[in-house]
Amino acid sequence: MKIKFENLTNIKHEILLFSLLLLLFGQLFIPGEFRSIMRPLLFAQTIFAGIILFSDKKFWRNLLIILFVFVFCIDLLNYFYDLRFLPFISGLIYIFFFFSVSAETYRQIYKAKEVKPAMIAAVFSGFILLCLMAAMFFTLIEFQTPESFSNLGSGDDRFQDLSYFSFITTLTIGYGDITPLTMHAKKATMLVALLGNFYSVFVTGIVIGKYLSRKNELESNNE
Numbered sequence: 001m002k003i004k005f006e007n008l009t010n011i012k013h014e015i016l017l018f019s020l021l022l023l024l025f026g027q028l029f030i031p032g033e034f035r036s037i038m039r040p041l042l043f044a045q046t047i048f049a050g051i052i053l054f055s056d057k058k059f060w061r062n063l064l065i066i067l068f069v070f071v072f073c074i075d076l077l078n079y080f081y082d083l084r085f086l087p088f089i090s091g092l093i094y095i096f097f098f099f100s101v102s103a104e105t106y107r108q109i110y111k112a113k114e115v116k117p118a119m120i121a122a123v124f125s126g127f128i129l130l131c132l133m134a135a136m137f138f139t140l141i142e143f144q145t146p147e148s149f150s151n152l153g154s155g156d157d158r159f160q161d162l163s164y165f166s167f168i169t170t171l172t173i174g175y176g177d178i179t180p181l182t183m184h185a186k187k188a189t190m191l192v193a194l195l196g197n198f199y200s201v202f203v204t205g206i207v208i209g210k211y212l213s214r215k216n217e218l219e220s221n222n223e
Contacts, residue, residue: 170196
């Protein structure tokens with residue numbers, strides 16, 4: 001069992017990327033009547049991927065295990081009992097989780113010595129995590145001040161719409177079908193757009209720098 005877990009840690013960035021893609025697009029393959037049941041499971045598998053990412057950090061690994069159990073219980077209660085404060089609590093926990101995993105992912109991108117598939121997966125995961133944190137942030141604003149954004153669906157569809165909005169904002173596409181209406185929503189949208197541009201420029205610079213550094217090192221060794 002130990003060997004199997006060690007094998008998972010060797011591909012931890014690939015596992016994180018796969019789990020994030022599954023979280024984003026997994027519901028497309030689930031019948032509508034089962035989506036409310038599967039959503040907590042999709043988030044749970046993402047937290048499990050985060051536990052693997054922190055495999056060499058005992059404190060953070062144990063903390064994520066506790067969050068894994070706690071969030072799953074909250075989502076289960078929310079499924080049977082429509083309590084208004086439960087989504088707010090789980091939203092805060094998810095923001096903390098995505099922030100922690102993002103920080104660790106960005107740290108490992110910075111410390112990587114050369115461009116490998118694991119680093120490319122980490123860069124891709126880092127961008128998705130940034131968008132998901134933005135979606136959670138927008139959802140909390142909408143939760144505190146309803147109708148902060150235009151053209152949102154009702155119920156659980158609001159988070160899906162705000163996730164979509166966070167991606168097109170971070171990517172600076174801006175179709176205009178969903179727009180911020182309140183000042184808090186507008187400021188949050190500006191912040192997310194700035195962070196998206198910063199991530200693209202900063203991380204691209206790091207990746208190119210590491211690639212050129214490694215290339216020069218290999219050429220020097222061959223001379």
